Amino acid sequence: MFARSRSQCPRLSGSLHFVRRSASTQISNAAVNAIVSSAGSEGAFATRGSGPLAGVTVAVKDNICTKSLPTTCSSRILENFTSPFDATVVSLLSTGGAAIVGKANCDEFGMGSLNVHSVHGPVVNPVGLQDGVPVERRSAGGSSGGSAAAVAAGFCDAALGTDTGGSVRLPASYCGVVGLKPSYGIISRWGVVSFADSLDCVGVLAKDVSTVRRVHNAIAKYDERDPTAAPPHVRALASQLCMQRAAEITATDLKGLRIGVPRDYFPKELQPSVIESLQKTLDQLRARGATVVPVTLPSTPYALSAYYVISSAEASSNLARYDGVEYGLRVEPPPGANLNKTANVYAHSRTRGFGEEVKRRILLGTYALSADAFENYFLQAQRVRNLIKADFNRVFWAPNALKVDASTNATRTEGVDVIIHPSAIRTAPPLPDAQHGASAETGSLDAYVQDVMTVPASLAGLPALSVPAGSGSDAWPIGVSVVGQWGFDEMVLKVGEVIESCQAGGP
Numbered sequence: 001m002f003a004r005s006r007s008q009c010p011r012l013s014g015s016l017h018f019v020r021r022s023a024s025t026q027i028s029n030a031a032v033n034a035i036v037s038s039a040g041s042e043g044a045f046a047t048r049g050s051g052p053l054a055g056v057t058v059a060v061k062d063n064i065c066t067k068s069l070p071t072t073c074s075s076r077i078l079e080n081f082t083s084p085f086d087a088t089v090v091s092l093l094s095t096g097g098a099a100i101v102g103k104a105n106c107d108e109f110g111m112g113s114l115n116v117h118s119v120h121g122p123v124v125n126p127v128g129l130q131d132g133v134p135v136e137r138r139s140a141g142g143s144s145g146g147s148a149a150a151v152a153a154g155f156c157d158a159a160l161g162t163d164t165g166g167s168v169r170l171p172a173s174y175c176g177v178v179g180l181k182p183s184y185g186i187i188s189r190w191g192v193v194s195f196a197d198s199l200d201c202v203g204v205l206a207k208d209v210s211t212v213r214r215v216h217n218a219i220a221k222y223d224e225r226d227p228t229a230a231p232p233h234v235r236a237l238a239s240q241l242c243m244q245r246a247a248e249i250t251a252t253d254l255k256g257l258r259i260g261v262p263r264d265y266f267p268k269e270l271q272p273s274v275i276e277s278l279q280k281t282l283d284q285l286r287a288r289g290a291t292v293v294p295v296t297l298p299s300t301p302y303a304l305s306a307y308y309v310i311s312s313a314e315a316s317s318n319l320a321r322y323d324g325v326e327y328g329l330r331v332e333p334p335p336g337a338n339l340n341k342t343a344n345v346y347a348h349s350r351t352r353g354f355g356e357e358v359k360r361r362i363l364l365g366t367y368a369l370s371a372d373a374f375e376n377y378f379l380q381a382q383r384v385r386n387l388i389k390a391d392f393n394r395v396f397w398a399p400n401a402l403k404v405d406a407s408t409n410a411t412r413t414e415g416v417d418v419i420i421h422p423s424a425i426r427t428a429p430p431l432p433d434a435q436h437g438a439s440a441e442t443g444s445l446d447a448y449v450q451d452v453m454t455v456p457a458s459l460a461g462l463p464a465l466s467v468p469a470g471s472g473s474d475a476w477p478i479g480v481s482v483v484g485q486w487g488f489d490e491m492v493l494k495v496g497e498v499i500e501s502c503q504a505g506g507p
Ligand SMILES: NC(=O)C[C@H](N)C(=O)O
Pocket: 110, 111, 112, 113, 142, 143, 162, 163, 164, 165, 166, 167, 168, 311, 451
């Protein structure tokens, strides 16, 4: 499978070899399968111009349109597709001076948590490499597994991923890098292939928070071509409120920062070492003056089911455009087939063009939108989504929650500035031996459970940052997530930076 797709993609050189710039070990792309089409070794590290991203090398997830490289969404149905235009985020990267090194592998159309559903083959987590050779094959997470692996392997300084229900944060956690899912509507989705429009966000991955911030700030611009973009006045107001709160935080003094730890984020599947890492992180933040309080988000147990109903319903509608007629793979029906011709082309093209996971979601989503199921599934899931948003709004600080303490006359706040929870229930699960083969974690319902920590913030459209926070008993990376109120992206970055400095043993 991999050999076939490489030969069909002329820009992916068989000898593609990136230099891991931070270490002497060279990792080849063949070992991790992170980059599916490359801008070539000359383009890879070129510095373009003098903008805010001059000198920054970036890999772009393969569901984001680029006119100079194919955009396959890791699907057979788009295997030979090259977009006639660049997505807004790609144009912003280029005008900012970044060099795009290539397109990153992902789960097909962003559907998956382990990057095993890809026509290009699975991504191998670079953490399991020794001297460039995989000694332990584990998942890089999904769906932006190629983006996370490319950063972890040192192929680029940063990568763009997309996050619908955790697709940036989960791979970041498994690969030991930083990943930001921004507030919904803050980064343009124009030119990003839709999976579930009400949830999809473009996010940034890098080895440190400051690089994530640098790339995020360069691409988080209002774009009138994206109808779901947050309007300028809403951004301005949120940013002003955020800056007021964030200004009080310094790396060594977190007095005034209130952190909520949701009691509902400790499912039985959580590995003990994940809980230990979280506790250690919270202790470090407490030692710097933060107040840590328990909070409850009672609708959390229903989030995963609601997410899979809503995202599949939207996917079934979005993916209807791949019909073998306008663009993408076309498979002619065999002679003598007895359906009418057009329906036959649709059926054959879609049956061959989509992978199993995508077909499963289309079927589930189509059912959820059918007359029989609409009320019980789709509308019910939307109600759950509203409850989840209400849960978050109840625990977060809001301007009207400023209270004057009558006895001291000091202002104090109700609510919390951020919520912190584990990014994933475990460290990276093992990859199955053969592509699409099942292992306990990658081939069953357990694959969906990987998202249990990340989907609530997606349903509520909130910014969430996964930051490395030590390692498990198996020595694989663990991440913790910082979630903020809508528009408080800088707040989560700032708190993430403090966690990062605690990890480094900083002041
Ligand atoms: N796209 C995502 O955020 C990934 C999520 N695990 C899903 O399969 O829907």
